[in-house]
Amino acid sequence: AEVKPTATAAPAAVPSGPVDAARLIAADREPGSWLSTGRNYSEQRYSPLAAVNKSNVAQLGLAWSYKLDVDRATEATPIVVDGVMLVTSAFSIVTALDPRDGHELWKFDPKVRRDLDRDGCCDAANRGVAVWQNKVYVGAYDGRLIALDLKTGAKLWETDTIVDHKRSYTISGAPRVVKGKVIIGNGGAELGVRGYIGAYDAETGALAWRFYTVPGDPSRPAENAAMEMARKTWFGDQYYKLGGGGTVWDSMAYDPELDLLYIGTGNGSSWNRKVRSEGKGDNLFLSSIVALRPDSGEYVWHYQTTPGETWDFTATQSIILADLKIEGQTRKVLMQAPKNGFFYVVDRVTGKLISAEKFVTVNWASKVDLASGRPVESPDGDWTSQPKLVFPGPLGAHNWQPMSYSPQTGLVYIPAQQAPYLYVPDNAQRYSGRGRWHTGSAPLAVPENNKELQGIAGLYKGQLLAWDPVAQKVAWSQDYAAIWNGGTLATAGNLVFQGTADGRFVAYAADKGDKLWETPANTGVMAGPMSYEIDGVQYVSVAAGWGGALPLAAGALAAPGTRADARILTYKLGGTASLPAPKTAVALPPPPPLTAKPAVVAKGRDLYNEHCGVCHGASAIGGGVLPDLRKLTPEKHQIFAGIVAGAYIDKGMPSLMDVLKPEDVEAIHQYLIARAQDLHREAAAGSP
Numbered sequence: 019a020e021v022k023p024t025a026t027a028a029p030a031a032v033p034s035g036p037v038d039a040a041r042l043i044a045a046d047r048e049p050g051s052w053l054s055t056g057r058n059y060s061e062q063r064y065s066p067l068a069a070v071n072k073s074n075v076a077q078l079g080l081a082w083s084y085k086l087d088v089d090r091a092t093e094a095t096p097i098v099v100d101g102v103m104l105v106t107s108a109f110s111i112v113t114a115l116d117p118r119d120g121h122e123l124w125k126f127d128p129k130v131r132r133d134l135d136r137d138g139c140c141d142a143a144n145r146g147v148a149v150w151q152n153k154v155y156v157g158a159y160d161g162r163l164i165a166l167d168l169k170t171g172a173k174l175w176e177t178d179t180i181v182d183h184k185r186s187y188t189i190s191g192a193p194r195v196v197k198g199k200v201i202i203g204n205g206g207a208e209l210g211v212r213g214y215i216g217a218y219d220a221e222t223g224a225l226a227w228r229f230y231t232v233p234g235d236p237s238r239p240a241e242n243a244a245m246e247m248a249r250k251t252w253f254g255d256q257y258y259k260l261g262g263g264g265t266v267w268d269s270m271a272y273d274p275e276l277d278l279l280y281i282g283t284g285n286g287s288s289w290n291r292k293v294r295s296e297g298k299g300d301n302l303f304l305s306s307i308v309a310l311r312p313d314s315g316e317y318v319w320h321y322q323t324t325p326g327e328t329w330d331f332t333a334t335q336s337i338i339l340a341d342l343k344i345e346g347q348t349r350k351v352l353m354q355a356p357k358n359g360f361f362y363v364v365d366r367v368t369g370k371l372i373s374a375e376k377f378v379t380v381n382w383a384s385k386v387d388l389a390s391g392r393p394v395e396s397p398d399g400d401w402t403s404q405p406k407l408v409f410p411g412p413l414g415a416h417n418w419q420p421m422s423y424s425p426q427t428g429l430v431y432i433p434a435q436q437a438p439y440l441y442v443p444d445n446a447q448r449y450s451g452r453g454r455w456h457t458g459s460a461p462l463a464v465p466e467n468n469k470e471l472q473g474i475a476g477l478y479k480g481q482l483l484a485w486d487p488v489a490q491k492v493a494w495s496q497d498y499a500a501i502w503n504g505g506t507l508a509t510a511g512n513l514v515f516q517g518t519a520d521g522r523f524v525a526y527a528a529d530k531g532d533k534l535w536e537t538p539a540n541t542g543v544m545a546g547p548m549s550y551e552i553d554g555v556q557y558v559s560v561a562a563g564w565g566g567a568l569p570l571a572a573g574a575l576a577a578p579g580t581r582a583d584a585r586i587l588t589y590k591l592g593g594t595a596s597l598p599a600p601k602t603a604v605a606l607p608p609p610p611p612l613t614a615k616p617a618v619v620a621k622g623r624d625l626y627n628e629h630c631g632v633c634h635g636a637s638a639i640g641g642g643v644l645p646d647l648r649k650l651t652p653e654k655h656q657i658f659a660g661i662v663a664g665a666y667i668d669k670g671m672p673s674l675m676d677v678l679k680p681e682d683v684e685a686i687h688q689y690l691i692a693r694a695q696d697l698h699r700e701a702a703a704g705s706p
């Protein structure tokens with residue numbers, strides 16, 4: 019049975035002095051801890067522990083599990099420090115557990131208003147906490163940065179990081195702490211925001227500095243020299259109204275020797291440069307890695323992966339620092355495998371590109387020119403005049419699921435995917451208010467006809483790639499039928515761990531890639547695993563659970579039948595705890611009769627895809643997280659209009675009556691009835 023909280027367990031290991039700069043910089047000297055989200059400032063996600071290794075990994079078993087509160091986006095990497103595990107679930111709830119048996123020590127719920135989920139593109143995710151001295155820091159989805167007491171979970175301070183609440187800003191990323199400052203960005207570039215990152219005093223929460231990633235109102239002076247430079251790469255005055263984008267919603271890394279903080283910036287807002295910047299200009303600092311001084315937020319250098327970004331190609335994916343031997347010289351590099359499909363090795367002292375090679379199928383660019391550091395774009399990627407199927411698409415060749423690097427093998431383990439997208443231009447689109455997407459690309463609609471759908475889904479595949487960053491090629495790979503597989507962990511036991519979209523947790527040999535062990539997780543798994551040691555026992559742990567961009571927006575492309583059942587799953591050699599039984603599928607309720615005229619259903623379809631599809635799935639195909647609206651019960655059909663008007667606000671269903679008229683709601687309802695009929699017919703014919 020699942021481990022239940024017990025009051026009898028003795029206190030865990032004694033703290034060895036609070037977490038400070040010295041401990042974070044020397045994180046590798048305490049192999050049993052996992053002090054920050056990427057384990058060290060280099061964000062390598064490499065555990066030096068080797069008690070679990072290639073020869074005994076087959077004996078791994080579940081040590082304990084802990085049920086998380088919300089069965090939505092489960093994306094956090096747990097931290098283990100001084101005998102406490104700290105983890106977050108969706109809606110930014112922080113839980114402290116005893117890492118030996120999973121019993122709950124405390125829990126803090128920031129009580130994020132559930133209907134604010136409409137402010138984000140991709141589910142109410144939270145990727146974890148940071149720790150400094152006696153405090154734990156979480157960036158809440160509604161934009162508050164909150165400090166908690168490490169021992170009790172009591173709130174010590176909170177500060178509002180959002181500059182403009184009329185815009186859709188959210189926080190999904192994990193904070194980092196550098197020299198007593200808590201650093202956090204935010205998201206929202208699908209919904210019209212201007213990206214920035216801020217640093218806050220760890221003791222008091224006072225703002226120390228803020229760095230905008232894209233220029234602001236062109237009629238006003240630029241904030242600093244970097245914005246002055248950036249402004250020259252933008253055209254017209256639409257970008258400011260549209261937000262501009264460049265959100266810093268996930269990755270960062272820090273080099274204490276160079277004293278440089280590296281941040282990854284996101285896509286344009288809107289995606290479409292024609293709408294945003296008259297179709298011209300590099301649009302700095304979109305889709306870039308920017309090096310800043312952590313004390314002041316001062317700009318040092320940038321490398322832009324996708325100049326003039328037009329595809330939702332973020333450079334927010336994992337940034338890993340390492341020292342690599344390249345052509346006989348040891349180079350201080352940073353590495354990134356962003357959405358755009360190229361693997362970048364950049365000199366982290368100067369920001370100069372060392373190499374960039376495709377790691378998946380890419381058709382928007384033929385290559386990256388090494389001398390200029392710029393991609394050579396291909397006409398196949400330009401969708402702003404006519405629809406184009408572009409490889410990769412907005413889900414990315416690699417998304418937020420963290421990659422890892424093993425200094426032992428010299429390989430980078432990338433949760434990669436082939437995920438093309440049919441971009442359809444909507445060049446007239448304008449900013450239309452908080453809580454509304456405006457990408458300059460028509461809303462996603464997948465074919466409702468099963469044959470066509472299978473054709474598109476057939477292009478999607480997941481891969482675990484062991485990438486050699488020096489040779490710039492794949493050393494080994496593992497193929498998955500589905501995309502959206504989990505982040506990776508490399509260990510000194512010559513192992514790589516990864517959860518899968520189809521509900522497994524797997525270990526591979528880090529050097530050769532052979533599968534050594536797997537176990538069911540009874541849920542899709544996306545988050546990055548981690549490892550720690552306590553009382554001489556090595557554990558491997560993962561926040562297992564499903565959600566985020568893919569299952570919400572494009573359930574049709576998710577692994578069939580994947581469930582969302584959020585739990586911390588922790589393994590050790592000889593573990594004998596049993597995994598709670600999987601959630602059972604509910605029987606399909608009968609659809610009401612379809613009485614509406616085809617024109618009403620067609621209108622409902624367009625309205626659905628515009629206003630509902632990004633959460634409940636394009637073409638009403640659910641991805642196993644939020645309700646699949648083809649499966650509404652007779653009772654829900656009865657109160658449908660009430661639900662759209664806010665009856666389920668506390669469950670996370672906002673009112674949409676600011677954008678829909680009652681007859682629109684009725685048209686959407688009729689479309690859903692038509693889709694329920696389709697589903698029934700497919701089920702009767704025996705197809706999924």
Ligand SMILES: O=C(O)c1cc(C(=O)O)c2c(n1)C(=O)C(=O)c1cc(C(=O)O)[nH]c1-2
Pocket residue numbers: 091093138139140141143189190191204205206207208265267284285330332412413417418565566567568
């Ligand atoms: O542009 C942005 O501000 C922004 C924010 C986020 C986010 O905060 O989670 C995502 C994305 N973009 C995005 O493009 C994306 O693919 C994505 C996936 C996820 C997720 O948690 O599954 N978040 C985000």
Ligand SMILES: [Ca+2]
Pocket residue numbers: 139207208284285330332
């Ligand atoms: Ca985005």
